Amino acid sequence: MTEGRMTQEKPFELCVVIDDDDDILLAARLLLRAIFGEVLTFRDPESAFAATAGLTPEAFLLDANFSRGATNAAEGFEWLGRFLARDPQAVIVMITAHAGVQVAIEAMKRGATDFVTKPWSNERLLATVRTAAALRASRKAVAQKDKVAMIAAAPAGETPLLGTSPAMARVQQLIDRAAPTDANVLILGENGTGKELVARELHRRSRRAERIMLPVDLGAVAESVIDSELFGHVKGAFTDARADRIGRLQAADGGTLFLDEIGNLPLHLQPKLLTALEQRKVTPVGANKPVAVDIRVIAATNLSAGQIADEGRFRQDLLFRLNTVEIVLPPLRERREDIPALVAHYHALYARKYAQPVHPIAPELMAALVAYDWPGNVRALRHAIERAVILAGDAPFGIEDIPLRSHGSPEPVRIDRAAVVEAPPPPDDMNLERVERRLVETALMKHGYNISSAAAELGLTRASLYRRMEKHGL
Numbered sequence: 001m002t003e004g005r006m007t008q009e010k011p012f013e014l015c016v017v018i019d020d021d022d023d024i025l026l027a028a029r030l031l032l033r034a035i036f037g038e039v040l041t042f043r044d045p046e047s048a049f050a051a052t053a054g055l056t057p058e059a060f061l062l063d064a065n066f067s068r069g070a071t072n073a074a075e076g077f078e079w080l081g082r083f084l085a086r087d088p089q090a091v092i093v094m095i096t097a098h099a100g101v102q103v104a105i106e107a108m109k110r111g112a113t114d115f116v117t118k119p120w121s122n123e124r125l126l127a128t129v130r131t132a133a134a135l136r137a138s139r140k141a142v143a144q145k146d147k148v149a150m151i152a153a154a155p156a157g158e159t160p161l162l163g164t165s166p167a168m169a170r171v172q173q174l175i176d177r178a179a180p181t182d183a184n185v186l187i188l189g190e191n192g193t194g195k196e197l198v199a200r201e202l203h204r205r206s207r208r209a210e211r212i213m214l215p216v217d218l219g220a221v222a223e224s225v226i227d228s229e230l231f232g233h234v235k236g237a238f239t240d241a242r243a244d245r246i247g248r249l250q251a252a253d254g255g256t257l258f259l260d261e262i263g264n265l266p267l268h269l270q271p272k273l274l275t276a277l278e279q280r281k282v283t284p285v286g287a288n289k290p291v292a293v294d295i296r297v298i299a300a301t302n303l304s305a306g307q308i309a310d311e312g313r314f315r316q317d318l319l320f321r322l323n324t325v326e327i328v329l330p331p332l333r334e335r336r337e338d339i340p341a342l343v344a345h346y347h348a349l350y351a352r353k354y355a356q357p358v359h360p361i362a363p364e365l366m367a368a369l370v371a372y373d374w375p376g377n378v379r380a381l382r383h384a385i386e387r388a389v390i391l392a393g394d395a396p397f398g399i400e401d402i403p404l405r406s407h408g409s410p411e412p413v414r415i416d417r418a419a420v421v422e423a424p425p426p427p428d429d430m431n432l433e434r435v436e437r438r439l440v441e442t443a444l445m446k447h448g449y450n451i452s453s454a455a456a457e458l459g460l461t462r463a464s465l466y467r468r469m470e471k472h473g474l
């Protein structure tokens with residue numbers, strides 16, 4: 001078992017990777033440490049199973065084949081079943097080098113969340129695992145729903161949808177009414193107003209709550225891959241299509257598909273989405289037969305009602321399909337009465353997180369926070385409070401800890417949280433470390449970052465060179 005230590009704040013805590021190929025394990029670990037505090041890697045499923053008892057990783061990456069020459073994924077399926085029997089909420093992404101569509105479909109039928117094929121594209125692997133980990137968070141929320149006595153619970157460790165202003169009361173009422181129906185919902189609001197929180201709430205209170213809620217951020221997917229990301233593709237459909245791939249619409253079957261930043265859906269793909277939603281069928285890129293899907297769609301955008309109603313930008317027939325119910329989240333400056341509760345909530349949350357006392361907030365400071373326009377809305381407020389808690393330490397925070405600008409969002413200040421929160425101890429022998437780093441660096445440069453040649457020159461295996469590169473951050 002190899003361990004990656006948590007050195008700075010990451011969106012997720014723990015990922016477990018199981019593959020019999022050391023190079024794959026190291027490559028996955030290097031990549032996934034960008035979003036996980038800790039990545040545990042195992043060469044065989046048995047030891048992974050034993051070592052992860054009692055842990056709740058946000059994602060597992062599980063190889064489909066372990067025995068030499070095996071290609072039928074039988075072992076992978078067996079372990080998939082065992083992990084899911086132990087924790088039915090586990091989120092497992094299958095890794096396979098032999099990703100016929102049958103293996104992928106079978107894996108997903110047996111409860112895998114998604115699959116990736118070797119060799120993988122780093123971008124695709126990160127997107128897949130990130131989505132899987134987000135799913136685990138939403139599953140945790142569902143499991144806890146009866147325990148959380150709040151206006152509206154959010155994913156575990158996350159935030160409830162706060163706000164009692166008339167505007168937020170109206171939002172809550174719309175959520176109450178729309179959630180149990182299968183109606184598509186369009187959420188409008190500036191960045192940081194809580195659109196994703198509302199989408200999660202709609203799913204959590206829907207009859208699909210026990211099923212998947214699959215988010216797709218159309219603002220984050222490169223335009224060239226949106227088509228295959230949404231609808232999937234068959235092997236050979238285009239140059240990079242080395243295997244069949246299930247699209248997000250199909251992967252969300254039975255559950256809710258959250259199309260975030262729908263305003264970024266290119267015009268030429270809008271009719272295709274409309275047809276899929278109308279006919280409840282998806283045709284993967286390069287395929288000639290459509291596949292039936294049963295999804296509820298929640299979409300969100302930061303475009304205004306006027307912008308999204310612009311035919312040159314967004315097809316109105318698709319808009320009408322998406323906005324059966326429309327929920328508008330007003331900017332925070334239009335519901336200032338919600339600010340004190342939000343400040344109090346995040347103050348308590350971050351004081352707990354950074355082990356600081358919760359001092360009362362001076363009335364003048366609260367008045368300034370309420371008077372501020374918060375162009376970045378609740379997200380900016382949340383960050384501002386987190387930062388103030390860190391800067392003030394165990395003293396009460398003051399206005400100097402929350403610089404409010406007359407224009408734009410509060411001034412961003414770079415805080416090296418790793419240094420503030422958990423500075424790693426210095427290595428025992430700096431000299432040796434430095435020499436090793438220099439040697440590794442020199443060999444890499446000499447061989448143009450060709451890992452095999454650099455490793456050969458240093459007398460190391462590829463795996464141990466990767467380990468040293470990782471250690472020295474090269």
Ligand SMILES: Nc1ncnc2c1ncn2[C@@H]1O[C@H](COP(=O)(O)OP(=O)(O)OP(=O)(O)O)[C@@H](O)[C@H]1O
Nearest residue numbers: 159160161162163191192193194195196197378379
């Ligand atoms: N009503 C609310 N109560 C508590 N926290 C909130 C509320 N609205 C937003 N937040 C917090 O603000 C942050 C941004 O929320 P969210 O991601 O849902 O916004 P968004 O509108 O989807 O943003 P974007 O358009 O930039 O994706 C999150 O950390 C969320 O928890």
